[in-house]
Amino acid sequence: MSVLGKIIFYSMIALIITFLAIIILFLSFAFSSLSAVLSSNTAPIANLGQDTLLSCYLLTQTVTKVSVTWEKKGLSGVVYKYNNGAASLQDQSSQFKGRTQLFSEALATGNASLLLRNVKQSDEGEYTCSISSTKSGGTVNIHLRTAAFTAPTFTLSNSVLTAHASRWFPKPNVTWLNLDEEVLRGNTTFSASPNKIYSVTSTLPVNITDTYICRIENNLVSSVSTATVTGSAVSEDSYFTFSAASSLLVSVHLSITTTGVLCIYNLT
Numbered sequence: 001m002s003v004l005g006k007i008i009f010y011s012m013i014a015l016i017i018t019f020l021a022i023i024i025l026f027l028s029f030a031f032s033s034l035s036a037v038l039s040s041n042t043a044p045i046a047n048l049g050q051d052t053l054l055s056c057y058l059l060t061q062t063v064t065k066v067s068v069t070w071e072k073k074g075l076s077g078v079v080y081k082y083n084n085g086a087a088s089l090q091d092q093s094s095q096f097k098g099r100t101q102l103f104s105e106a107l108a109t110g111n112a113s114l115l116l117r118n119v120k121q122s123d124e125g126e127y128t129c130s131i132s133s134t135k136s137g138g139t140v141n142i143h144l145r146t147a148a149f150t151a152p153t154f155t156l157s158n159s160v161l162t163a164h165a166s167r168w169f170p171k172p173n174v175t176w177l178n179l180d181e182e183v184l185r186g187n188t189t190f191s192a193s194p195n196k197i198y199s200v201t202s203t204l205p206v207n208i209t210d211t212y213i214c215r216i217e218n219n220l221v222s223s224v225s226t227a228t229v230t231g232s233a234v235s236e237d238s239y240f241t242f243s244a245a246s247s248l249l250v251s252v253h254l255s256i257t258t259t260g261v262l263c264i265y266n267l268t
């Protein structure tokens, strides 16, 4: 091999080693950011005054010596702490006293989901769930938002269909549609309770024996009801959809980045 050939040969080797080192660095970075702790919903919307479950669990299901800490950003004191097989609540924030619990049967399988009772607006914010055990551990962040929402009930009187929903916050808007999704002209009135929870009443003149859609929505929650008027009877069916948070976009972006790195790895 000529001197030039040797130089090229060794430079190529050096280059390949450098590339491999960079790729390994990237991969270890990508995997270290993937925690063994997951949540089935990292952006839940809780109904004010009701109970909500903040989901947090370990990927591995057989665990021993589980300890769990739930914290909330900007709060001194913990939301909940579980250690050495028991609740450890001496430094629990007064905001959460008597309103939180974990499930002991679930903990045995690495499930540290937190039940939060009687949700208040001040419960909104960023929560961190940390789990450690002999085998694995990690943290997950959960962004909790609050709203008030109830499905409407329908009544029919003098060819006027009335939808009434008792609790909404923030103030929603109401849209009536027919099955062809044409907007119909309804008349909506609101009344606010002292704590700013709105009661919603909306009326629609109707042609007997037909199906109408009533949508009540704000920026967080949308309730879609189908009301079928037959003679003097109304049958109804409702479901809720919840707005996704921007953190979802972030996690999608993260997985794309990871896939990108894996592609580079496969190409080499």
Ligand SMILES: *[C@@H]1O[C@H](CO)[C@@H](O)[C@H](O)[C@H]1NC(C)=O
Binding pocket: 040, 053, 057, 103, 106, 111, 112, 113
């Ligand atoms: C965790 O436990 C809670 C309470 O028992 C349950 O509702 C939830 O489905 C469990 N989650 C998983 C992923 O097992």
Ligand SMILES: *[C@@H]1O[C@H](CO)[C@@H](O)[C@H](O)[C@H]1NC(C)=O
Binding pocket: 187, 188, 189
């Ligand atoms: C809407 O309903 C309110 C209360 O029932 C009533 O005062 C108002 O006149 C109605 N408006 C229209 C446009 O029908």
Ligand SMILES: *[C@@H]1O[C@H](CO)[C@@H](O)[C@H](O)[C@H]1NC(C)=O
Binding pocket: 178, 184, 205, 206, 207
């Ligand atoms: C009721 O029927 C009339 C005539 O077919 C139509 O013009 C009107 O838009 C209908 N009203 C509703 C609320 O569907």
Ligand SMILES: *[C@@H]1O[C@H](CO)[C@@H](O)[C@H](O)[C@H]1NC(C)=O
Binding pocket: 173, 175, 217, 218, 219
């Ligand atoms: C009703 O509210 C939703 C959510 O805030 C908004 O996207 C929509 O444009 C509103 N619709 C009307 C008819 O005002």
